[in-house]
Amino acid sequence: MRYVLSLLVIAVMVAVQTSPAAAMAGYRETFQKEFLSEPWAGDREESDACIECHASDIIKSEFRAIPTEWKQSWHYQNDVSCHSCHGGDPKDAATSMDPHRFFAGTPKPAQVPEFCGKCHIGILKNYQESGHGMALKSSGKGPNCVTCHGSHNIQQASIDIINEKLCTKCHSYERSKVMRQALFLTEKKIEELNNRLKQLKTEGMAADEEEKSLFGTYGEFRALFHTEDVSLVKKRTDEFTAKLDIIEKRIQDLFDELRFRRNVSAFLALIFMGMGAVILLIAKTKKT
Ligand code: HEC
Numbered sequence: 525m526r527y528v529l530s531l532l533v534i535a536v537m538v539a540v541q542t543s544p545a546a547a548m549a550g551y552r553e554t555f556q557k558e559f560l561s562e563p564w565a566g567d568r569e570e571s572d573a574c575i576e577c578h579a580s581d582i583i584k585s586e587f588r589a590i591p592t593e594w595k596q597s598w599h600y601q602n603d604v605s606c607h608s609c610h611g612g613d614p615k616d617a618a619t620s621m622d623p624h625r626f627f628a629g630t631p632k633p634a635q636v637p638e639f640c641g642k643c644h645i646g647i648l649k650n651y652q653e654s655g656h657g658m659a660l661k662s663s664g665k666g667p668n669c670v671t672c673h674g675s676h677n678i679q680q681a682s683i684d685i686i687n688e689k690l691c692t693k694c695h696s697y698e699r700s701k702v703m704r705q706a707l708f709l710t711e712k713k714i715e716e717l718n719n720r721l722k723q724l725k726t727e728g729m730a731a732d733e734e735e736k737s738l739f740g741t742y743g744e745f746r747a748l749f750h751t752e753d754v755s756l757v758k759k760r761t762d763e764f765t766a767k768l769d770i771i772e773k774r775i776q777d778l779f780d781e782l783r784f785r786r787n788v789s790a791f792l793a794l795i796f797m798g799m800g801a802v803i804l805l806i807a808k809t810k811k812t
């Protein structure tokens with residue numbers, strides 16, 4: 525009798541659990557994202573001559589804060605170091621700033637876009653074709669990457685960079701404001717859908733396709749700003765809204781499915797418990 529009962533308990537437990545394998549995969553992915561990309565998890569250089577020397581007294585006081593600033597940056601978090609941008613050899617203090625070690629020095633304002641664009645290729649292209657890129661090239665009056673992002677303490681970008689103080693340095697705020705409004709609505713929607721996807725994941729529900737679709741749209745969306753093309757930004761954000769509506773609908777379907785699965789599990793559990801009670805009763809009546 526005990527044996528039958530424990531079998532029933534196991535059956536009920538299995539029925540109640542929705543897809544434990546999916547939950548495991550989600551956890552592993554989260555772990556990898558959260559921890560394996562942390563600086564202490566990778567094989568970051570033990571010693572770096574650029575940083576050691578540039579934080580020392582040899583360096584002019586106005587330059588000495590650069591390593592500290594950089595340590596607070598998003599680039600530091602992603603292992604983009606002094607030599608990743610400036611070239612040179614961080615392993616050998618004697619020749620680290622030798623042009624033969626590909627040391628490139630400090631870029632002049634007009635050289636900055638290509639300096640950053642060797643890694644941010646898609647953005648460089650949009651920027652060069654934009655009013656800003658063309659103005660920098662023809663008259664030196666356009667802003668370069670550093671004008672808006674800074675150089676050593678670069679943080680993750682957001683539309684908060686589009687603000688009156690920065691954007692009215694060289695012209696009126698009119699066009700900037702229209703861009704910010706169009707981008708704002710799309711950004712909010714993406715954030716909301718991302719949160720709902722996370723919620724689905726913690727519930728053990730796989731939504732890989734929706735996630736991929738959202739990620740792709742997000743990537744395209746974020747590259748848009750650097751075109752500085754107001755009508756293109758408006759047109760594209762309308763397209764993104766339509767795409768996001770489709771993703772939203774699919775996420776809603778997944779939530780509906782989750783609720784359905786839960787109801788079925790609860791129903792099965794009830795049936796199993798009922799059966800258990802009946803078997804228990806039969807066993808008892810047989811004994812007496
Ligand atoms: C993301 C790319 C990037 C990284 C990483 C980076 N730099 Fe720079 N650095 C620049 C740019 C762009 C400039 C020129 C524009 C400016 O001064 O803001 C510059 C300028 C400098 C200057 C000259 C400053 C001046 O005012 O003339 C020094 C010195 C320097 N960097 C040292 C370093 C050191 C040391 C590190 C590592 C701790 C580092 N940089 C990391 C991009 C970078």
Ligand code: HEC
Pocket residue numbers: 573574575577578582583584587606607610611612613614616617618620621628629630
């Ligand atoms: C042994 C010390 C030392 C090492 C190692 C060193 N630097 Fe420098 N660096 C200096 C000094 C000194 C200056 C001149 C700045 C000053 O006058 O204080 C300088 C200037 C610079 C400048 C601005 C001037 C220019 O030529 O563009 C950059 C950028 C720079 N260093 C980057 C680097 C990078 C990247 C590394 C590692 C690959 C590195 N440095 C390694 C001592 C060093």
Ligand code: HEC
Pocket residue numbers: 636637638640641644647648651656667668669670671672673681682683684685686707743745746747749750
């Ligand atoms: C006029 C100001 C401005 C200039 C100039 C500028 N940016 Fe940006 N950048 C922004 C703003 C605003 C965002 C945020 C856009 C968003 O989130 O929709 C951004 C976003 C970014 C991002 C994150 C987007 C992504 O796809 O990951 C990167 C990387 C970036 N910029 C690099 C650069 C580089 C490299 C240059 C020079 C070639 C540059 N930016 C020039 C304002 C500027």
Ligand code: HEC
Pocket residue numbers: 598599602604608609639640641642643644669670673674675678679680681682
């Ligand atoms: C050696 C390659 C490299 C160079 C050179 C470089 N970056 Fe980056 N940048 C990265 C990586 C890697 C990341 C982190 C991944 C990401 O967020 O896209 C990043 C992230 C960023 C971000 C944040 C993107 C986000 O998600 O919001 C901005 C803004 C940015 N870089 C601007 C610049 C600017 C401005 C320069 C030039 C001064 C520059 N980068 C030079 C590799 C580089």
Ligand code: HEC
Pocket residue numbers: 654655656659665666667668671672685686687690691692693694695699700703752753754
């Ligand atoms: C260093 C000066 C400078 C700064 C800072 C600056 N701009 Fe510009 N911007 C220009 C110049 C120069 C032009 C080209 C001439 C014009 O159309 O006014 C331009 C043009 C534009 C255009 C029109 C492009 C076109 O093709 O018609 C937009 C949109 C724009 N800027 C948005 C912004 C935004 C948003 C910011 C703030 C994040 C900003 N600008 C900051 C100098 C600047």
